Amino acid sequence: TQLLEQSPQFLSIQEGENLTVYCNSSSVFSSLQWYRQEPGEGPVLLVTVVTGGEVKKLKRLTFQFGDARKDSSLHITAAQTGDTGLYLCAGARAAGNKLTFGGGTRVLVKP
Amino acid sequence: NAGVTQTPKFRVLKTGQSMTLLCAQDMNHEYMYWYRQDPGMGLRLIHYSVGEGTTAKGEVPDGYNVSRLKKQNFLLGLESAAPSQTSVYFCASSRGNSYEQYFGPGTRLTVT
Numbered sequence: 001t002q003l004l005e006q007s008p009q010f011l012s013i014q015e016g017e018n019l020t021v022y023c024n025s026s027s028v029f030s031s032l033q034w035y036r037q038e039p040g041e042g043p044v045l046l047v048t049v050v051t052g053g054e055v056k057k058l059k060r061l062t063f064q065f066g067d068a069r070k071d072s073s074l075h076i077t078a079a080q081t082g083d084t085g086l087y088l089c090a091g092a093r094a095a096g097n098k099l100t101f102g103g104g105t106r107v108l109v110k111p
Numbered sequence: 112n113a114g115v116t117q118t119p120k121f122r123v124l125k126t127g128q129s130m131t132l133l134c135a136q137d138m139n140h141e142y143m144y145w146y147r148q149d150p151g152m153g154l155r156l157i158h159y160s161v162g163e164g165t166t167a168k169g170e171v172p173d174g175y176n177v178s179r180l181k182k183q184n185f186l187l188g189l190e191s192a193a194p195s196q197t198s199v200y201f202c203a204s205s206r207g208n209s210y211e212q213y214f215g216p217g218t219r220l221t222v223t
Binding site: 048094104 | 146156159215
């Protein structure tokens with residue numbers, strides 16, 4: 001059992017649709033990061049959230065950190081084919097602690 | 112800046128052979144990490160280093176060794192490769208443990 005559980009594991013949608021990816025844990029995290037990984041490349045950071053209830057927007061991507069800092073979600077509005085990739089959440093249990101990565105959600109946006 | 116680079120990009124080994132993966136970063140980061148990525152498992156930490164000359168075990172260290180002789184380089188060694196070590200290996204660096212990690216492009220290793 002992973003410390004951070006991501007769901008769903010795989011998501012296939014048509015261009016223009018919306019999607020939400022979830023990252024859940026029974027543990028509290030001091031901060032949580034979201035990365036996107038494209039085929040053949042390493043993950044790249046999208047956002048870091050540190051405050052319970054925090055909402056951050058990055059163009060069509062909306063990230064939310066749960067009030068209790070145990071979960072997070074990533075919502076993509078009007079998905080585009082360029083959003084295709086593996087989305088990973090990663091959390092630090094306390095400031096200065098190593099990151100723990102979730103299992104990832106593979107998103108496929110079809111034209 | 113090149114960021115984080117890894118060599119080689121691909122490698123095929125026979126069971127029992129040894130090899131070293133090289134990671135280099137030009138961002139003057141103190142922390143460096145080696146992960147393996149397997150389908151559905153996300154990234155699992157093998158070993159990490161909090162500074163030149165120091166290394167520590169991660170989540171899945173068995174069968175691997177590391178060295179950090181220079182701040183900019185982090186080497187991952189497989190002394191006797193096994194098919195279970197077939198994976199994609201990523202190196203990363205960061206300013207500190209909880210900070211953003213910068214990843215290399217990965218090394219795809221197949222052990223037959």
